[in-house]
Amino acid sequence: MLKLFNSLTQRKETFKPIEDGLVKMYTCGPTVYYYQHIGNMRAYIFMDSLRRTLKYNGYKIKGVMNVTDVGHLTSDEDSGEDKMELAAKRENKNPYEIAKFYADIFFKDLELLNIDIPENITYATKFIPQMIDFIKGLEQKGYTYQISDGVYFYVQKFPSYGQLSQKDLSKTGNARIEENLDKHHPFDFALWKFVSPNHIMKWDSPWGVGCPGWHIECSAMGRDLLGDRFDIHTGGIDHKTVHHEDEIAQNDALAGHRVVNTWIHNEFLLVDGGKMSKSLGNVYTLNDLKNKGFEPMDFKYFCLNTHYSKKINFTFEGLKSSSAGLKNLKTLVIEHFNGKEKISDENLAKYKEDFLNAINDDLNMPLALGVLWTMLKTEKRSKQVFDLVGEFDRALGLNLTVFEEQKEEDIPNEIIQLANKRQVARNNKLWAESDKLRDEINSLGYKILDKKDGYELIKQ
Numbered sequence: 001m002l003k004l005f006n007s008l009t010q011r012k013e014t015f016k017p018i019e020d021g022l023v024k025m026y027t028c029g030p031t032v033y034y035y036q037h038i039g040n041m042r043a044y045i046f047m048d049s050l051r052r053t054l055k056y057n058g059y060k061i062k063g064v065m066n067v068t069d070v071g072h073l074t075s076d077e078d079s080g081e082d083k084m085e086l087a088a089k090r091e092n093k094n095p096y097e098i099a100k101f102y103a104d105i106f107f108k109d110l111e112l113l114n115i116d117i118p119e120n121i122t123y124a125t126k127f128i129p130q131m132i133d134f135i136k137g138l139e140q141k142g143y144t145y146q147i148s149d150g151v152y153f154y155v156q157k158f159p160s161y162g163q164l165s166q167k168d169l170s171k172t173g174n175a176r177i178e179e180n181l182d183k184h185h186p187f188d189f190a191l192w193k194f195v196s197p198n199h200i201m202k203w204d205s206p207w208g209v210g211c212p213g214w215h216i217e218c219s220a221m222g223r224d225l226l227g228d229r230f231d232i233h234t235g236g237i238d239h240k241t242v243h244h245e246d247e248i249a250q251n252d253a254l255a256g257h258r259v260v261n262t263w264i265h266n267e268f269l270l271v272d273g274g275k276m277s278k279s280l281g282n283v284y285t286l287n288d289l290k291n292k293g294f295e296p297m298d299f300k301y302f303c304l305n306t307h308y309s310k311k312i313n314f315t316f317e318g319l320k321s322s323s324a325g326l327k328n329l330k331t332l333v334i335e336h337f338n339g340k341e342k343i344s345d346e347n348l349a350k351y352k353e354d355f356l357n358a359i360n361d362d363l364n365m366p367l368a369l370g371v372l373w374t375m376l377k378t379e380k381r382s383k384q385v386f387d388l389v390g391e392f393d394r395a396l397g398l399n400l401t402v403f404e405e406q407k408e409e410d411i412p413n414e415i416i417q418l419a420n421k422r423q424v425a426r427n428n429k430l431w432a433e434s435d436k437l438r439d440e441i442n443s444l445g446y447k448i449l450d451k452k453d454g455y456e457l458i459k460q
């Protein structure tokens with residue numbers, strides 16, 4: 001039984017899709033005006049864990065992830081400059097070139113992290129008619145009004161507005177009306193924004209030339225591909241109070257009923273205890289980590305060691321110990337690959353059960369990794385354990401069983417055991433021990449070559 005924490009009800013609920021065996025799921029994707037940083041990547045690693053866990057439970061998935069290639073404004077509200085046009089000016093390109101450049105890098109990063117990519121990737125610029133159609137529907141139902149700079153959603157017409165983030169319409173606190181004093185309520189948000197003639201990305205609409213509001217994008221693409229009732233919507237916690245609140249208002253107002261059953265949010269990745277910021281020079285990308293000698297999987301393993309709903313503090317020290325941990329883990333996996341022992345069916349069944357219980361308890365990946373470690377460390381070296389690692393890795397996505405195979409027939413088990421011991425010593429920086437083991441291997445007639453991802457043994 002899979003349980004997931006639903007942000008909307010604030011409870012862990014037993015998951016049951018609307019349609020038997022099929023999960024319809026929407027994920028807020030990137031805005032491609034710049035590189036995605038490692039915080040963004042945490043959101044997609046969380047999506048990956050969810051998708052893999054659903055599949056592990058036998059579900060098929062119809063997933064949608066958007067790519068925001070339309071410039072919405074620099075703040076979540078409706079003020080500021082258009083991010084895409086700003087980037088275009090900065091890089092002397094047109095906004096379409098900007099979108100393509102950063103989207104390509106994003107998808108490469110997803111691949112490097114072995115992230116299970118949603119079945120449908122939707123680019124906002126390809127869904128403008130659906131967005132216009134959505135706004136027309138809201139207009140017909142009386143949820144919109146037009147002022148000088150655009151068409152807005154009138155939140156007071158939607159009484160349950162604010163349920164997701166427990167926002168009260170009567171308590172606007174310091175929410176600003178921004179520079180737009182014509183808005184009826186500070187929480188009203190743009191569905192369609194008029195733009196000046198020199199704006200590059202712009203479309204015709206029944207209300208005038210402009211571009212869509214950011215929130216309508218996700219609502220319209222979700223509706224087009226997943227219909228007006230679907231199972232799961234994911235995104236980072238920062239999207240909960242505005243973007244997702246506004247999506248719910250649009251969706252449910254148009255459909256006349258709840259559209260999304262379960263909302264799930266990942267917590268933030270912090271760097272050195274705070275928000276990443278350009279001024280502190282600590283906005284890292286996956287490529288920055290690679291340049292410092294880390295593998296993408298080191299970062300994924302680092303993320304999986306903290307539950308998605310908890311803040312995670314990124315430091316290079318932390319990443320270093322994750323990297324060493326993952327190396328040790330893989331060394332054990334290789335030992336089991338070469339193992340000849342038999343494991344009791346009872347033990348294997350217990351590990352399977354514990355692992356499934358962990359991932360099904362709201363994606364408790366840290367606990368699932370604990371089950372994996374216990375199995376690898378306590379069991380005698382066995383191919384059966386190795387096979388089970390392969391099964392578990394369907395949920396973890398760490399490529400645990402991918403390594404260069406040793407030619408077993410040439411190399412005696414005794415030598416492989418020594419080489420593995422040496423690898424563990426190296427991972428733990430026990431250089432003297434590692435050198436001793438190398439000498440021992442040499443004296444038995446084998447040479448050991450260190451590789452990026454382990455070692456290679458050669459008969460001398």
Ligand code: AMP
Pocket residue numbers: 028029030031032038039040041042043234235236237238239266267268269270
């Ligand atoms: P954006 O391109 O800003 O819409 O962000 C893409 C995804 O990354 C969204 O789901 C955000 O909520 C998420 N996100 C942004 N910053 C962080 C962070 N520091 N930690 C975790 N998730 C983040």
Ligand code: ZN
Pocket residue numbers: 027028029218235243
């Ligand atoms: Zn979204």
